Amino acid sequence: MPELPAQPTPPTRIDNDHGGTDMWINMGPQHPATHGVFRMELALDSELIVDAISHIGYLHRGSERLFENEIYSQIITLFDRLDYVSNFNNELVLVMAVEKLMSLEVPDRAEYIRVILCELNRIASHLVFIGTFALDMGALTPSLYTFRDREKILALFEATSGARMMHNYFRVGGVKQDVVDDFPQRVNSLLGELERGIDEVDQLLSHGEVFVERTRGIAVIDGETALDWGLTGACLRASGVAYDVRVDEPYSVYDRLDFAVPIGTAGDTWDRYYLRVLEARQSIIIVRQAIQQMEPGPIQTKVRAIARPPKGEVYAHAENPRGDFAVYLVSEGGESPYRLKVRPPSFCNLMPLRDLLIGHYVADAVVILGSLDIVLGEVDR
Amino acid sequence: MLNSVKALRVSLSTMMRRKVTAEYPKEHLPLQDRFMGFPALTWDEARDEPFCTGCMVCIRYCPTQCMSAQMTDNTKFADGDSHRKKIVETFEINLGRCILCGICVDVCNFDAIEMSFEHERSERLRDANRVDLPTLLDMGKAYQEESGWKQSKPNAPSPKEKEVIAAAKAAEEAPELKPEAHPASGSPDPPEDAPEDAPEGTDADNRAKKEGETP
Numbered sequence: 001m002p003e004l005p006a007q008p009t010p011p012t013r014i015d016n017d018h019g020g021t022d023m024w025i026n027m028g029p030q031h032p033a034t035h036g037v038f039r040m041e042l043a044l045d046s047e048l049i050v051d052a053i054s055h056i057g058y059l060h061r062g063s064e065r066l067f068e069n070e071i072y073s074q075i076i077t078l079f080d081r082l083d084y085v086s087n088f089n090n091e092l093v094l095v096m097a098v099e100k101l102m103s104l105e106v107p108d109r110a111e112y113i114r115v116i117l118c119e120l121n122r123i124a125s126h127l128v129f130i131g132t133f134a135l136d137m138g139a140l141t142p143s144l145y146t147f148r149d150r151e152k153i154l155a156l157f158e159a160t161s162g163a164r165m166m167h168n169y170f171r172v173g174g175v176k177q178d179v180v181d182d183f184p185q186r187v188n189s190l191l192g193e194l195e196r197g198i199d200e201v202d203q204l205l206s207h208g209e210v211f212v213e214r215t216r217g218i219a220v221i222d223g224e225t226a227l228d229w230g231l232t233g234a235c236l237r238a239s240g241v242a243y244d245v246r247v248d249e250p251y252s253v254y255d256r257l258d259f260a261v262p263i264g265t266a267g268d269t270w271d272r273y274y275l276r277v278l279e280a281r282q283s284i285i286i287v288r289q290a291i292q293q294m295e296p297g298p299i300q301t302k303v304r305a306i307a308r309p310p311k312g313e314v315y316a317h318a319e320n321p322r323g324d325f326a327v328y329l330v331s332e333g334g335e336s337p338y339r340l341k342v343r344p345p346s347f348c349n350l351m352p353l354r355d356l357l358i359g360h361y362v363a364d365a366v367v368i369l370g371s372l373d374i375v376l377g378e379v380d381r
Numbered sequence: 382m383l384n385s386v387k388a389l390r391v392s393l394s395t396m397m398r399r400k401v402t403a404e405y406p407k408e409h410l411p412l413q414d415r416f417m418g419f420p421a422l423t424w425d426e427a428r429d430e431p432f433c434t435g436c437m438v439c440i441r442y443c444p445t446q447c448m449s450a451q452m453t454d455n456t457k458f459a460d461g462d463s464h465r466k467k468i469v470e471t472f473e474i475n476l477g478r479c480i481l482c483g484i485c486v487d488v489c490n491f492d493a494i495e496m497s498f499e500h501e502r503s504e505r506l507r508d509a510n511r512v513d514l515p516t517l518l519d520m521g522k523a524y525q526e527e528s529g530w531k532q533s534k535p536n537a538p539s540p541k542e543k544e545v546i547a548a549a550k551a552a553e554e555a556p557e558l559k560p561e562a563h564p565a566s567g568s569p570d571p572p573e574d575a576p577e578d579a580p581e582g583t584d585a586d587n588r589a590k591k592e593g594e595t596p
Binding site for chain 1: 487
């Protein structure tokens with residue numbers, strides 16, 4: 001039997017600067033602030049973090065292997081379960097990839113429905129982030145307000161797709177069924193409520209002295225380092241790099257919509273937090289325009305019941321709430337893909353965690369992890 | 382001082398808000414019309430049998446393989462009461478495995494399976510959510526009643542109805558044409574002047590179709 005390589009042991013400094021010993025503590029996988037099942041080993045010198053090892057894979061379901069055995073309509077259900085806070089955005093990337101490979105034209109109405117639902121899902125996802133980020137720091141109230149508003153979005157999703165989270169609503173070449181008749185009215189009244197809700201939380205939290213003290217200047221990433229690590233989404237834009245797939249490579253109908261991409265300056269946790277508040281407001285503007293531009297029409301192009309894309313490779317990506325979510329699809333011309341690689345933004349955003357943690361207090365560990373806004377379903381796949 | 386006044390104002394303005402939560406087991410939030418609960422099998426009132434023929438198409442497309450079914454010969458077809466040659470004999474869904482994706486509903490050709498409003502199925506035993514055909518049909522009946530469900534296309538005529546139609550046609554042609562050319566069990570081809578004349582036979586045909594439409 002071949003000899004197994006020795007397990008790596010965490011490095012420990014026996015004698016640190018104070019003549020003491022580093023203490024290794026275990027955080028997670030059942031820790032409430034890890035937003036799922038994420039485990040960190042932290043080396044502490046009194047209260048300072050001197051080293052960190054992260055462990056992922058507790059939620060590994062072998063999704064990418066599963067994709068290879070399922071037909072495309074079944075894969076949509078699996079994509080719902082990758083980033084389980086922004087399900088519509090995930091579905092969109094998959095159907096975009098398959099449509100690109102089959103060179104399908106999607107009807108305008110379907111595109112608008114997709115954009116509206118994706119942007120509402122972005123608001124829902126950012127509301128979860130704002131609520132849980134405050135919760136990580138011990139502020140309970142904002143999470144109640146954000147979850148109250150998110151509930152209204154989910155009720156609209158339920159009226160549209162029949163499910164609150166696992167929708168299975170987008171189809172290759174369109175959407176499953178047309179939206180309900182009073183959809184524009186419902187969305188418009190919802191947007192008003194969301195605007196008020198976001199303002200309320202913003203007023204409650206963003207500029208509070210304790211909140212700013214705990215987030216300003218914590219875990220600073222400069223733009224170049226952020227690009228080196230491959231960060232995307234709000235984590236990258238907080239560092240001052242203007243990169244948004246919706247603007248740089250417009251997909252769907254984003255080129256017909258007018259919106260701003262907020263950019264941060266400091267690249268610290270407060271910027272990463274506040275950028276998401278601003279992005280949620282921009283999403284409201286996008287949805288307003290899309291609702292106005294949406295016209296009646298078909299919602300589905302003619303596609304065979306079992307989609308069979310031709311032989312070839314395709315790369316599709318879109319701006320998810322967490323960053324640049326991409327799919328690399330290799331098809332052999334069959335009912336299932338030969339290979340379907342997912343580029344999860346959460347996974348890439350998690351990578352600089354060790355560098356960010358070192359030198360900060362242990363109480364800031366949850367704040368730093370929370371500001372990266374990871375979803376473990378997507379990290380582990 | 383000013384801050385306390387501000388705080389008091391916020392407290393007073395939020396105090397009178399309506400509550401948004403519901404104490405779950407006691408209160409239930411309303412379900413939307415399109416809500417997708419667990420799948421259930423629908424019941425054909427007109428024929429007094431399930432719509433499902435056990436064709437297994439939903440089972441082949443199910444992403445989690447949570448269903449199984451068996452098909453059998455329909456005795457009602459032999460008796461001439463139903464147009465379904467085959468009918469479902471056993472059907473089992475492991476609702477604990479079902480992911481509520483609705484693919485089975487999309488692929489079904491017979492309106493036989495629908496996502497019901499049923500969603501509260503916490504049980505003590507691991508196998509308690511393996512539901513069989515009678516339970517699925519009960520769930521389906523409850524769903525049909527609650528939602529005012531309609532089948533998408535009317536039933537095809539059963540052998541007995543076909544006979545009635547053919548007889549009606551024969552009777553209608555009898556005074557004008559040679560009656561011996563169209564016996565009672567005669568050809569299904571309708572004569573061109575049938576809709577204009579609209580005799581009693583066609584009425585019976587219409588009634589049968591209407592019953593099929595609104596079970």
